[in-house]
Amino acid sequence: MASSANQPRGGKPRGSEFVFARLRYESGDWDYNPKVAANVLDSIVLVVVPDYNADGNEALAAQARSRGAQNGPEMVGTRPNAQGINLNRDYVRAETPESKGSLAMFNLERDLRLAGMGFGTSSVGELGCVVNAFDNVASGAASFTLRPISITDGDPTGVPDSIEVLYGNSAFFVENENFGNGTAATLAADTKYGFKRGDLAVMTDGGATCRLIQITDDTSPDKSVLAFGTGNYTDYYDGTNKPVRWNSASASMPLIGAGNLYDLGPSPRRDVWSIDPATSTLGFINRMSTVDVNQFFGVAEGVVGMKAQYGYDADADKKITDAEWTKVQPVDWTKVRAVRVALLIRSRDFEKPPSASDAESPKYRLSAPPTWSGSATSPFVMKNVDGTADSDVIGSPNNWRYYRYRVYEKVIPLRNVIWGQP
Numbered sequence: 001m002a003s004s005a006n007q008p009r010g011g012k013p014r015g016s017e018f019v020f021a022r023l024r025y026e027s028g029d030w031d032y033n034p035k036v037a038a039n040v041l042d043s044i045v046l047v048v049v050p051d052y053n054a055d056g057n058e059a060l061a062a063q064a065r066s067r068g069a070q071n072g073p074e075m076v077g078t079r080p081n082a083q084g085i086n087l088n089r090d091y092v093r094a095e096t097p098e099s100k101g102s103l104a105m106f107n108l109e110r111d112l113r114l115a116g117m118g119f120g121t122s123s124v125g126e127l128g129c130v131v132n133a134f135d136n137v138a139s140g141a142a143s144f145t146l147r148p149i150s151i152t153d154g155d156p157t158g159v160p161d162s163i164e165v166l167y168g169n170s171a172f173f174v175e176n177e178n179f180g181n182g183t184a185a186t187l188a189a190d191t192k193y194g195f196k197r198g199d200l201a202v203m204t205d206g207g208a209t210c211r212l213i214q215i216t217d218d219t220s221p222d223k224s225v226l227a228f229g230t231g232n233y234t235d236y237y238d239g240t241n242k243p244v245r246w247n248s249a250s251a252s253m254p255l256i257g258a259g260n261l262y263d264l265g266p267s268p269r270r271d272v273w274s275i276d277p278a279t280s281t282l283g284f285i286n287r288m289s290t291v292d293v294n295q296f297f298g299v300a301e302g303v304v305g306m307k308a309q310y311g312y313d314a315d316a317d318k319k320i321t322d323a324e325w326t327k328v329q330p331v332d333w334t335k336v337r338a339v340r341v342a343l344l345i346r347s348r349d350f351e352k353p354p355s356a357s358d359a360e361s362p363k364y365r366l367s368a369p370p371t372w373s374g375s376a377t378s379p380f381v382m383k384n385v386d387g388t389a390d391s392d393v394i395g396s397p398n399n400w401r402y403y404r405y406r407v408y409e410k411v412i413p414l415r416n417v418i419w420g421q422p
């Protein structure tokens with residue numbers, strides 16, 4: 001996968017021209033060597049942002065004025081964006097909506113792409129089941145639902161959506177294994193290889209009875225027997241002898257005699273992504289963290305809206321059409337093949353209108369909220385900057401209309417579901 005963001009400094013149009021030429025070449029549309037070009041696109045995903053500094057490049061003026069030290073072209077944009085910030089110097093400080101949005105979406109997308117790792121082959125009956133779980137270290141009762149992605153719709157209460165993502169991290173095993181002879185602390189898998197001491201695994205009865213176990217012994221000479229005891233065990237990954245975290249001697253758990261076993265690896269993640277309204281920070285809480293199951297990790301500031309929808313392949317044609325984007329909780333989780341998300345980023349600084357009369361001019365005042373692909377049914381709900389209901393005070397720094405916004409939107413395929421399902 002390769003990405004290319006062009007013209008972070010405005011007024012240097014060659015980068016954008018080059019990247020379009022390159023795309024034509026790669027797509028075999030030019031005569032150079034269509035055969036070679038087609039092969040390139042067969043093997044990589046190329047993501048192109050042709051005009052990263054849209055503000056700067058739209059501020060066209062004579063070259064002598066915009067970029068005096070540059071030799072042509074006649075009319076060019078400005079180096080900084082409209083806030084006067086050089087975007088190519090802003091990747092660390094992240095002061096602009098462009099940088100904040102890039103950071104926010106990069107982190108969110110990277111997580112969502114992993115959704116379903118370890119259990120993508122689950123059946124219709126298994127996905128959506130409540131996994132009985134107990135955490136001796138942190139929360140005690142820790143049941144969760146077996147599904148790659150879950151969207152909590154904020155529309156009814158006028159707040160941003162939140163998104164829960166679940167994925168395993170086994171380096172050895174990502175398929176399901178049949179098992180039988182299940183007891184309170186052991187089971188017999190068709191083959192146990194890939195399941196390591198310390199791994200978490202979901203046992204199902206093939207339907208809606210599910211339970212989380214932690215593998216504590218894989219050393220039986222019998223090629224099939226795995227144990228999930230409640231005492232100390234020796235961890236495969238760090239070699240230490242320690243108390244088991246996810247099996248409990250006291251918690252009441254369903255006894256599952258036979259069914260499927262899904263390996264989630266030693267450190268699965270159940271990340272709940274949300275926006276902290278007090279600080280406008282996008283971040284997540286990992287409910288299975290080994291450090292702190294309540295810690296909010298912020299990844300980007302200035303994020304004031306998040307929207308998400310399921311790509312629900314209702315007609316099972318392996319494509320998601322416009323009508324198949326929905327917030328309705330899925331009946332059949334195997335049909336959720338993608339999610340699309342949008343993040344709304346606001347500039348930090350109030351754009352003060354020069355005079356009272358300008359304060360009502362469309363030039364200084366947004367007339368409508370920013371939009372995304374799902375706006376028709378799920379628009380961004382705009383509030384005052386201090387979080388109170390929109391009161392639209394003319395010229396006030398507390399009025400959302402006097403700021404700049406960027407919407408970052410992505411369709412994210414759930415590859416572990418796509419690959420795991422027929």
Ligand SMILES: [Ca+2]
Pocket residue numbers: 312313314315316317318319320321324
């Ligand atoms: Ca479809």
